[in-house]
Amino acid sequence: MLIIEDYLLLALDDVTGKPVTDTSYLQEVAGGALLVELALRARVDLAGDGSAWRSGRVVVRDQSPTGRPLLDASLAVVKSREGSKPKGLVEALARTKPANAALDGLVGRGLLRREEGRILGIFPTTRWPAADSRHEGEVRRTLTRVLLDGATPDERTGALVAILAATRQAGRVMSAGAELTAGDRREVDRRAKEVAEGSWAAGATRRYVEEITAATALAISTSAAIGATVAVTAAQA
Known part of the structure; x- marks a missing residue:
C-alpha cells in the first residue's frame, strides 16, 4: 500500500463513503505523499552541498521502476522537473490528479466501492464506501498505538503521521474510527x-520529509487563497 492510499482510507467514512476531512486540497496532499513515498523507496532526495543542483532542490537518485504505476508516473514527473523546489513539484504532481488514480486503484483492489449519484437530481456526486476495511483497521490500530498510547513509530508510520500533522487532520481522521472528545x-x-x-x-x-510536508502545507495555502480569490471575483461579477 502507498502512503496516499492509507491516507485516503482514513479520510473516507467506511459506511457513507463521504470524506471526513476537507477534500478541496486532496490533490496537493497526494502530490506530497507521493514525493515522500519516493524518498522512502530511495528514488529521490534533496540535493546537498557539492551537488550539481542547488541545495534543497529535489533530485532523482534511482530511476528504476517501483512496480506501482502511480508511483512510477510520479517519478517520471520528478525526473522531468529535476532540480525543482519541493513546492513546485507538489503543485506539478497535484495537476496530474494523483488522488483520483489512487482512489481508482483502491476500487480495483477491492478495498473501496465507487457509488455515483446526483444531488437534487442534478449535480453529480461520487462516494467511496469501504468494501474491505481490514487494511484500514490495521493502519488505525498502528496509529492508535503511536498517537494515543505513545508508541514509537516505524519510518513509514512516521511519514504518514507527518502528513497528517502537516494537514492538521490527525485528530479528525482518528475520531472517525473511535469516540474522541474535542480534547x-x-x-x-x-x-x-x-x-x-x-x-x-x-x-x-x-x-x-519535513521539506516536503512544509511544501505541501504551503501549496495547500496557495490553492486555498486562489480559490477564495476566484470565489470573490465571481461574486462581484
Whole structure:
C-alpha cells in the first residue's frame, strides 16, 4: 500500500463513503505523499552541498521502476522537473490528479466501492464506501498505538503521521474510527506534531520529509487563497 492510499482510507467514512476531512486540497496532499513515498523507496532526495543542483532542490537518485504505476508516473514527473523546489513539484504532481488514480486503484483492489449519484437530481456526486476495511483497521490500530498510547513509530508510520500533522487532520481522521472528545482530538493533533518533529527516521530522510510536508502545507495555502480569490471575483461579477 502507498502512503496516499492509507491516507485516503482514513479520510473516507467506511459506511457513507463521504470524506471526513476537507477534500478541496486532496490533490496537493497526494502530490506530497507521493514525493515522500519516493524518498522512502530511495528514488529521490534533496540535493546537498557539492551537488550539481542547488541545495534543497529535489533530485532523482534511482530511476528504476517501483512496480506501482502511480508511483512510477510520479517519478517520471520528478525526473522531468529535476532540480525543482519541493513546492513546485507538489503543485506539478497535484495537476496530474494523483488522488483520483489512487482512489481508482483502491476500487480495483477491492478495498473501496465507487457509488455515483446526483444531488437534487442534478449535480453529480461520487462516494467511496469501504468494501474491505481490514487494511484500514490495521493502519488505525498502528496509529492508535503511536498517537494515543505513545508508541514509537516505524519510518513509514512516521511519514504518514507527518502528513497528517502537516494537514492538521490527525485528530479528525482518528475520531472517525473511535469516540474522541474535542480534547482528545487536540491531544492527537499535538502528539502528531510531536512525532513529525521527532527522530522517527534517519536525519536525511526526516529532513526530506519535513521539506516536503512544509511544501505541501504551503501549496495547500496557495490553492486555498486562489480559490477564495476566484470565489470573490465571481461574486462581484
